[in-house]
Amino acid sequence: MLNEIERVLLTEEQLQEKILELGHTISEDYYDKNPLVICVLKGAAPFMSDLIKRVSIHIEMDFMAVSSYGTSTVSSGEVRIIKDLDASVEGRHVLIVEDIIDSGLTLNYLLDLLRRRKAESTKIITLLDKPHHRKVDLKPDYCGFEIPDEFVVGYGLDYAERYRNLPFIGVLKPEVYNR
Numbered sequence: 001m002l003n004e005i006e007r008v009l010l011t012e013e014q015l016q017e018k019i020l021e022l023g024h025t026i027s028e029d030y031y032d033k034n035p036l037v038i039c040v041l042k043g044a045a046p047f048m049s050d051l052i053k054r055v056s057i058h059i060e061m062d063f064m065a066v067s068s069y070g071t072s073t074v075s076s077g078e079v080r081i082i083k084d085l086d087a088s089v090e091g092r093h094v095l096i097v098e099d100i101i102d103s104g105l106t107l108n109y110l111l112d113l114l115r116r117r118k119a120e121s122t123k124i125i126t127l128l129d130k131p132h133h134r135k136v137d138l139k140p141d142y143c144g145f146e147i148p149d150e151f152v153v154g155y156g157l158d159y160a161e162r163y164r165n166l167p168f169i170g171v172l173k174p175e176v177y178n179r
């Protein structure tokens with residue numbers, strides 16, 4: 001697997017250092033708010049898992065699975081709910097955890113859904129922001145790194161469901177896409 005990586009964009013150390021910082025910020029901003037922290041599966045699972053361990057206030061967790069990419073590197077534009085939340089968000093301070101914002105379509109859809117379900121507040125934390133291909137006007141409230149316009153894998157991010165288990169963020173060798 002490692003021989004399929006062309007370049008490491010963000011090392012494990014860089015990711016963990018940033019996550020520690022983000023955890024402190026969330027702990028301060030949500031002090032006494034008991035936020036409902038929602039992980040957008042599958043990509044955000046590693047980030048969610050590391051982030052919550054750096055948050056020092058009470059939180060609750062929930063999970064939602066949506067998909068718009070399938071096996072492609074380009075968003076289909078159509079967001080499908082694969083798994084819905086277990087509990088109601090009505091009156092809750094919701095923090096949505098994402099691995100990456102690219103076109104913005106996934107989060108635009110989720111934000112709209114959670115607001116219609118009467119969440120008290122909705123904020124977004126994303127590990128990566130790739131602002132070049134935005135199709136909707138959407139900015140994260142908290143962001144780890146802004147990255148260049150390249151398809152990245154690792155630390156939850158996949159290409160055709162693979163590479164999610166890499167501990168860093170990297171770029172694949174071009175020949176991997178031609179297989």
Ligand SMILES: O=P(O)(O)OC[C@H]1O[C@H](OP(=O)(O)OP(=O)(O)O)[C@H](O)[C@@H]1O
Nearest residue numbers: 041042043067068069102103104105106
């Ligand atoms: O801003 P966008 O263009 O909508 O892209 C970002 C979304 O796409 C990826 O998920 P994907 O739909 O591939 O599902 P996955 O997390 O299971 O890989 C990623 O994890 C984000 O959720």
Ligand code: HPA
Nearest residue numbers: 102150151152153157158
């Ligand atoms: O760069 C990316 N990598 C993996 N999944 C993605 N979903 C949106 N952008 C990306």
Ligand SMILES: [Mg+2]
Nearest residue numbers: 043069157158
């Ligand atoms: Mg994906």
